[in-house]
Amino acid sequence: MSSGPVVANSSPLIALGQIGHLQLLDGLFSTVVIPPAVAAEARPGLSLPPWVAERALAQPIGPQILRASLGRGESEAISLAIEADARWVILDDRPARRLAQALGLPVIGTLGILLASKRKGLLPAVQPCLESLTDHGFRISPDLYDHILADAGEGP
Numbered sequence: 001m002s003s004g005p006v007v008a009n010s011s012p013l014i015a016l017g018q019i020g021h022l023q024l025l026d027g028l029f030s031t032v033v034i035p036p037a038v039a040a041e042a043r044p045g046l047s048l049p050p051w052v053a054e055r056a057l058a059q060p061i062g063p064q065i066l067r068a069s070l071g072r073g074e075s076e077a078i079s080l081a082i083e084a085d086a087r088w089v090i091l092d093d094r095p096a097r098r099l100a101q102a103l104g105l106p107v108i109g110t111l112g113i114l115l116a117s118k119r120k121g122l123l124p125a126v127q128p129c130l131e132s133l134t135d136h137g138f139r140i141s142p143d144l145y146d147h148i149l150a151d152a153g154e155g156p
Helices: 010-018 023-029 036-042 072-083 094-102 110-119 127-135 142-151
Strands: 006-008 032-034 052-054 088-090
Touching (some): 006 010, 006 023, 006 072, 010 023, 010 032, 010 110, 010 127, 023 110, 032 072, 036 072, 072 088, 072 094, 110 142, 127 142
Parallel strands (some): 006 032, 006 088, 032 052
16 A cells, blocks of 8 residues: 555545544544645535645646546546555545546545544444434445444444
């Protein structure tokens, strides 16, 4: 795995912020890097802490990423992750995750952040977070919900 930065898209930042657990990213990674489009998407409803650093892209977004018809934040996050040789890119959107994985990037999402946080002792339980996420409109299939709880040791 790379020793590069962790790059995030706006939706995981917003989701974790909505449930009061944005600081989990600091506990797991210390620094999270975001491209300008992600900062613009996240800032209207979220006060970004100092350990979230904005970094401009050094290169234009590549054609393979542009052809994927992703949102601007997702496209910039994937491009920045490639440029920076990111150790993780934090994405929730399925098409963005698929493209990032096809490009060889290690991907984690909001639910993976919750699981990693519980495993590291930063979070006592995942289920209240899942409930809060769904209360805020975060979509989780019933099968995935059960799978996450089982992975967290909280399921039947």
